Amino acid sequence: MTFSLAGRCARTGMLGAIVTTSSIAVGSRCQHAAAGVGAALTQHMTDPRLGPLMLDLLKRGYTAQQAIDAAAAGTPRGDWRQLALIDREGRTASFSGANVQPELAEAHGRDCVALGNIVRSKEVPDAMVRAFEADPEAPLAARLIAALKAGDEAGGEFKPLVSTALVVVHEHAFPYVDLRVDSDPDPIATLARLWREYEPTADLYVTRATDPDTAIANRPKQS
Template sequence: MTFSLAGRCARTGMFGAVVTTSSIAVGSRCSHASAGIGAALTQHITDPRLGPLMLDLLGRGFSAQQAIDSVVAATPRSDWRQLALIDKEGRTASFSGASVKPELAEAHGLDCVALGNIVRSAEVPAAMVKAFEADPAAPLAARLIAALAAGDAAGGECKPLVSTALVVADRQPFPYVDLRVDSDADPIATLARLWREYEPMAELYVARALDPESVITP
């Protein structure tokens, strides 16, 4: 009952992930990104430990496929997990265990990978990939939200969506964007609105952290 996408902006080097589901607080469990390293997704009877673990392996020099293979091999009951990963080279990997419930699917595209489980159509991840690839010049956050909306339009989830999350990592150890929507009747539309409000402030918040005097006005 979740669909998601992890992607990279080849132009800026940013990594990000976006996810939505019919249960609360999806952003606290499923989507992960690390500057200069990659982005990860972990869902379906979710083990939140696996996202950071996959990113740690990427940081140690593993490829996306090697990292997922290692996590699957070392994780008890990995048959319940659905995972995806993109690394700094734009390589992607995904895994859906034998116990992941249908409809389920995985889709890989240029600088992106998408997942879906317990969705209305197996075409949901492919629709997300197509939307993400449509405008490479757009900000990564906007591309991720567009992908989420396309997945919903392609069938979405079997239950009403209530939460969504967007995380983007740039050059710093803290997120460039970290937006979450919970207990909302239209979480994807609300996420899009939050991004429009946040976008003009994103660079300012980074500057405040790195050089406070640079943003002080007389």
């Protein structure tokens, strides 16, 4: 009962992931990203340890496929897990254990990989990939949100969605964007609104962290 996508912006090198589900606090469990490394998804009887594990394996020189294989083999009851991974070059891998519940599907595209389980249609991940690929010049966060909307429009879940989460990383250890929505009757729309509000300030918050003097110098003057 989750659908998600991990993606990369070839233009900027940003990496990110987005996920939604009918249970609360999906952002605390399912999506992970590390700047210059990759983005990972772990869902269905979710083991939140697997996202950081897959990213660590990428750092150690594993390919995306090798990292997925190692994570699936190393987790207790890997037959219940659904995983996806993209590396900094846009190479992808995915895994669905034998006990992942239908409808389930995986889809790979240019600089992206999508997953779905307990969704209305196997088309959900394919629709997400198409939407993500549609506008490669758009900001990565906007492309990820467009993908999630497309997955919902392609059938989405059987139960009402209540939570969603978006993470994007760029050049630093902290996220460029980290937005979460919980207990909301329309979490995808709310996430899209939050991104519209946050987008004009995203670069500013990076500058405040890395170069406070410049941030102060560029602060709007009081009239």
